[in-house]
Amino acid sequence: MQNQNKVKLSRRDFFKASGLAAAGISGGGLLGGLTPARAKGATPPPMWESRYSACDMCFNKCGLIARVEKGVVTKLDPNPKFLKSRGMLCARGNAGIAQVYDPDRLKHPLLRKGARGEGKWQRIPWDEAIDMAAQKMQEIRKKHSPCGHLFTAGADLQSQFVGRFAEVYGSYNVTSHESLCLLSGTRGFLDTFGEVPFADLLNSKYVIMAGANRFEALVTPDSIDLMTAMRENGLKLVVLDPRYTKTAALAHEWYPIRPGTDMIFMLALMHVIIDEKLFDRQWIEEKTYGIEQLSEHVKQYTPQYAAQECGVPAEDIARIARELAADAPRSMVYPGRRSSDYENSSQIRRSFALVNGLLGNWDKPGGLLAARAVGLKGVPYDPPWYDENPDDRIDAHAAPALFEHDGSFVLTREAVLKGEPYPIKGWFIYKTNPMVNAPNRKKTIQMMEQMDFVTVVDITMSDTAWMADLVLPSQSYLERQDPCSGLQGSVACACVIKRDPVIDPLYESRPVFNILKDIAGKLELGEYFDFNIPGYRKQQLRDLPDAEAAMDRDGVYYNPSKVYGIYEDRIYKTTSHKIELYNQRYEQMGLDPLPVYTPPQKIPESRFRLVVGRNAYFTHGSTCNNALLHELTPENVLWLNPDAAKILGVRDGETVEVSSSVGRGEIKAKVTEAIRKDTVFMYTGFGPLSKGLSLIQNSGASIAALLEDQHDAISGNAAMHETFVTVTRKVA
Amino acid sequence: MAKQQFAMVIDSSKCIDCKGCVISCKVANKVPEGFSRNWIKASVPAFSMGPRTRTHFQPGACMHCDTPTCVQACPTGATYKDAETGIVEIDNSLCIGCGNCIPACPYGARFRNTAIRKADKCDYCPERRAAGLLPACVDTCPTKARVFGDINNPDSEVSRMLSRNKGKVIKIVNAQTDTKPNMYYIGETAPTDWTTAAVVPASMTVMKEVSPLIKGIVGLSGLGVLAMLGRQFLAGSSDSHEPEHHDEEARHD
Amino acid sequence: MNRKAITFIGALLITISAVSMAFAFGGGNARKGKFLYRKNCRSCHGKTASDLSPASMVQADWKATFEDVSKIPCNKDWQGLPEKDINDIFTYLHDYAKDSPTPAKCS
């Protein structure tokens, strides 16, 4: 099975085309000549084996080719046939090698010895670890019902097994990384179009990017297609961001918008488009529901009003609206991804969706694309029913539109701390790091402290692992076999990938599937894990007979399914079966059926709004300690506007103390005009508690320690840009 | 057949500063911590431009110049311009790590590798090319801002790019030291003011300056020997120094 | 207690029963419904009977189907299934119908 993903390509077309192939060899003829000192001659090709895999340094899963020499990965290269990533591998993808061979990797099961978070561990054998995990799970289930155990998994090809385990174990309480990330955007678009669209940036002419930073927070193929379209198709990019991101730096126009006011900008765009009748009336009447209500609603949001609120000049708003409409339907407001920003983020994102609805760009080139058919099937199973369980998730009804499979981490934590409506005393966490990513770290620590038993499966001693009772070493993506995954790369492709080991597992690491299978066996749930990965993949691929061979040959299988016009013979998954400009379900639920602008809370005197994000060289807490990437981002710094710094008496590079109502941190200031005067910014992922991350000890400050734990009122997604902080010079 | 000149043609407007090229190169060439064979430079944004504030990112590396000052600074010829490929190579086996070439590069493309303690820089990944692959930085670049090939081959992608952009090709050159670089930027690029004049270390300059003197001394010495040899043959036995004649000579005076 | 109050309560009761008669099902436990659906429906559907999933129909169709359970072709197989269970199955099918929104994941 290891040989299945061997790459069979030897030379690329490039070399044949340009005659470079000859160059590699022709030097050989010279060696016998008179002047070898002036010509290098032939260099032998490396003695490597090439194997396909898919990257796991972020969620994108870019196709890669691992070069393996004597059982060691020496280089990771992009798979040129992998269209979703446009045949590229970014800095993180290339640095995957440093993750696999990270000396800080967990090497064997560890059992907590001292107090929680004290860092005293005892190495134990796997048998003992599995027995203990199973026994504790059984105890908790007996005492508190299966729902007394929480399961949390990050974005990973094996995370589905954590969900499966939770379900057969009997717990409804599963949270994912999503409620600290993209749920608000998902909500906004879902409740307009009935599904979450892909952006056809490659064929677009005009893009407004707000609350997204595509040239740093890379999404494939969007980040690449955006640049290609800008350079080759004359796409115009307008960026709204309180920070001068690299996306802003490369955009045609950048407006340092007042944080939290994106909605009124969008409402004003709609005001202009509707007022000046710049939309396709026939299409809107045919495909959408509620244009009248929307027209009425946006009357109040004049560009002048919006300008006062968001800081973008009224004439620019009007001009942008006209330009956007002129290029419609090849224009869009980019949906974005992480939207865990404000308490009304679902509505903010719905305002993005509404502009797109008005532009009539749905299901069309250069607009928003519906999900294409990939053809991968689910693997059904029939979990048992536990009558002793409570009715619902612990966070049920804490927000009106939670997602069943994701819940809300912030609201779950709140309920766990209260012990209401029922106690949760066990926690199983795989490959996600709420201690670093979830706002208000103090509460996460309290949540940990009130648990009877916490099991963490991860590759390094993350802060979350640091707080656990039992830490189990998992395998990196290059060591394990994963189920197939269906991916859509916007307009680029709908494809299936798989992962096979490219090297033997290091240390005593095990894939989470094996761990769960073993625990299930001890809990008499073995029948639900009575399969192996190849068998599982066969079931996933049962409708795609050619996929396996294609993946072995090219590292990826493409489904040549329809790209545009998918909705020609399809209904929208909404109440009206149309694009809901006016959301009827929201009306029934007592929510605003159209996004109503409420000004963001005023920033108190001598405080700043804290916003967070990242660059293209790390993926939050999971890669900060990566030796190669650490060189590029050794710590996080606090971006501070020069005017603000002057008032505070802070000089560039000085250490400052940042405090919020929930915590504090020390961090170096970066005095820069690349941030608004009323806002400060820092990267996520730094300032760890764990002593197991050797490169980033005492590096920067933790966003989790500083951020307050507000949440999006509709989706329960964390609201991470609602925190005000004070910044003071640190007195030495 | 015309000789090759491998070169990079860069559309730096496409660069998003993702540093994929930097890490890819570091892994491919085992570049030690703290060093890099290539780079992405950034222009300084003028925030007074308001909404039109821009930053230009500029990928770069060794420019494999036609008149490389690093080669001129190398005493052993360990670094040389390959006659066949036009690549400025370093023969590690011959490099003694004297460091002369490092300040001699106007682009800071060279460094003393801390692992091998010798000069290091971009060599367009010969092993990868031998395997039919592109240099690591080019292969991995998301937006394909870096394009690699032989500019002496009119059918190559780089040549086509150069001819398509005739009149819009920029070379980054230092005002004091024009090394005739083979790194071509298309359209516009920035920054362009980051080069430094090539500095040949004093030790090398001294060696170059005393070299004729040394040759002169050796030459004089050689002339002296020739003169003595000439006298030996011309003056013949009268000046012979065989012992018996010595006595004679002494008596003469 | 006066007549007015009694009349009001009576009217309320009538209204409630009328509403519940007009639409008998809803507000059940979708989670339990999923389990019961797997147990009672998937035993035939997808195997010996036609394939069936919540996404087979839109919410309105599911409502119409469950207007009169006795008209469902396989009603005879449902004998003995409590009303509550049928409601749970309906809730599951309705909430995950073809026109219910499909969420996306980070991965």
Next chain:
Amino acid sequence: MTRLFKRHDKSDIFIHWFNAACWLLLLVTGVGLIGNPDIDPVGSWYPDTLRTLVGGGGNLLTIHVVIGFAWILGFLWYLTVNARGAAFFLREVFMVSPARDMAWMIKKMVLMTLGPKPLKMIGMAPELPEQGFYNMGQKAFAQASVVGGVVIAVTGVIMFLSDKVFTAETAWIVSWSVTLHYIAVGLVFAGLLVHVYMAAISPEERPGFRSMFTGHVPEDYARHHHGLWYREISSEPAAKGE
């Protein structure tokens, strides 16, 4: 029979010829290691050809380094087996009597190239002042060889250690070592040309040349060429010769 005087120990003879052989090889390989047209002594054809012959500059460097270390080790061996000889050599070589030795040096140079006439013309007696164990010419070359040899050895070792102990911050030492190595070899080589002529080609020193094989010089030669030394040793009751 002519009386013979012992002039060189076996170890002296060995180290001389060992040194000569090393010098020859190091010079041949070393010049091949200079690969820069600005400092090439004979042109780039030479390093190019030589590197081709040995399969690359790296091999040539290795050969040069090995011979260089052998050369150094040879001298270290000599110092251990014949420390007294070495000390005697250094003493003789570095003890210079300015008036006598300088006069000898100048007169000798004129005599060797132009003959006695120019000296007579300016009213100088062409007679050479008496010399000791070494004449001033020999001394001058020996001094240059000793000082140059030490510089060459030390800088050579530094260059060898460059990729073992030196850092980017200290590489300037290596760079200057290259320069000093180059200059020292050049200067010693200039003297070497005269030395080779005087000792091996010029008939005058033929007995001295022979002594570099036999270890002995005839009495006659000693008297005429190294008068001071001759008087010293001939007055000794136990003459060294037989």
